[in-house]
Amino acid sequence: MKVGCIGLGDIAQKAYLPVLGGLPGIELHLQTRTAATLARVADGLHLPADRRHADLDALLAQGLDAAFVHAPTVVHPAIVTRLLEAGVPTYVDKPLAYELADSERLVRLAEERNLSLAVGFNRRHAPGYAQCADHPRELILMQKNRIGLPEEPRAMILDDFIHVVDTLRFLVPGPIEDVTVRARTQDGLLHHLVLQLSGDGFTALGVMNRLSGSVEEILEVSGQDTKRQVLNLAEVVDHKGQPTTRRRGDWVPVARQRGIEQAVLTFLDAVRAGKVLSARDALATHELCERVVRAVAERSAAA
Numbered sequence: 001m002k003v004g005c006i007g008l009g010d011i012a013q014k015a016y017l018p019v020l021g022g023l024p025g026i027e028l029h030l031q032t033r034t035a036a037t038l039a040r041v042a043d044g045l046h047l048p049a050d051r052r053h054a055d056l057d058a059l060l061a062q063g064l065d066a067a068f069v070h071a072p073t074v075v076h077p078a079i080v081t082r083l084l085e086a087g088v089p090t091y092v093d094k095p096l097a098y099e100l101a102d103s104e105r106l107v108r109l110a111e112e113r114n115l116s117l118a119v120g121f122n123r124r125h126a127p128g129y130a131q132c133a134d135h136p137r138e139l140i141l142m143q144k145n146r147i148g149l150p151e152e153p154r155a156m157i158l159d160d161f162i163h164v165v166d167t168l169r170f171l172v173p174g175p176i177e178d179v180t181v182r183a184r185t186q187d188g189l190l191h192h193l194v195l196q197l198s199g200d201g202f203t204a205l206g207v208m209n210r211l212s213g214s215v216e217e218i219l220e221v222s223g224q225d226t227k228r229q230v231l232n233l234a235e236v237v238d239h240k241g242q243p244t245t246r247r248r249g250d251w252v253p254v255a256r257q258r259g260i261e262q263a264v265l266t267f268l269d270a271v272r273a274g275k276v277l278s279a280r281d282a283l284a285t286h287e288l289c290e291r292v293v294r295a296v297a298e299r300s301a302a303a
Helices: 012-020 035-044 056-060 071-086 100-113 129-133 153-171 260-273 281-302
Strands: 002-006 027-031 067-069 089-090 117-119 140-145 180-186 191-201 200-207 215-221 226-231 235-239 246-247
Touching: 002 012, 002 056, 012 035, 012 067, 012 215, 012 260, 027 035, 027 056, 056 071, 067 260, 071 089, 071 100, 071 180, 089 260, 100 281, 117 140, 117 260, 129 140, 129 153, 129 226, 129 235, 140 153, 153 191, 153 200, 153 281, 180 281, 191 281
Parallel strands: 002 027, 002 067, 067 089, 089 117, 140 200
Antiparallel strands: 140 215, 180 191, 191 200, 215 226, 226 235, 235 246
16 A cells, blocks of 8 residues: 655654554655655655655655645645545545635545545544543543643644544534633733533533643543543543542553554555545534634634
C-alpha cells in the first residue's frame, strides 16, 4: 500500500511517522517543500530517494492508495481538494479548515467521489477516553489548559479547543438541546473559554484557559454516585469511595496512549477493506465550533 505523508512538522514527526514508519506492508512517501526537513526526516526513516517528494504533483504521480495531511491548517482546503480529486482516501489533522464553508465543501467532495475523508480526532480512540464512554455520564467536565498562550479566537478554537468540543460530543449520552458559551477576550485575544452543552439528564462543560499557569488536560465523567477521571490521557482514576488509579504502562507508546496509533490503523484498515469513512460527524464538530466562534465574537463586540 502506497501511503503519502504531506507536511513534516512536529505532529507528523512525533506522532504519525513513528506509527506509519513501523507498519508492515506500507510503502511510505514523504512530501514537504522544505528540503532540509525532507532530507532529515527521510534519512531517519531510511527512505530511498524515490520516496522523497518536494511537491504535491510528484507525490500524486506515485499512485497513492491513501494520504495523511499534516500541513498547516491554512493550506488544508487546497491540499485535500487535490487529493480527493485525484481519488485518494485522505486523513487530515483537525480542523479540516478554518472556515466552515471550506469544511462543508470538502465533505461534499469526498461524498461525491465516494472516498474516505477522516479527521484526526484521536481522543476518541485514546484508551482512557474510550473507557469513559462506558461510564455513567450525567456530568462531563473537560479542561485543556495552557501557559501564556492567549490567541486570536478563530485560530484557538479551530486548532485547539476543537478537541474539547469533539470529545464532549463523543461522550454526551443524548441529543444536545442547549449550547451556552462564556469567554474572556482582551485586545482581540481569547484568554479563556467555557462551553456548556446540555440535554435530557446530562450537562457537559468544556473549559480552556490559555493563561492557566499549567499545561494540563483533565477529563471527568460522573453519575450514579461514581466518577472516572483521566489525567493528561495517561492516568485513569475511578472514584467510588476509595479512589483507584490505573497508570499508563511503562512501555506503552505515546501514540497509542493518545489514540493516534488506533486512528491510523482504523483509517488504513478501512482503505484496505474498501470501506468509505464519512466525515459528516466530524463536520458536526466543525459546525459547533463555528457556533462558538460566533458567540465569542458577539460577546467581544458587546463588551
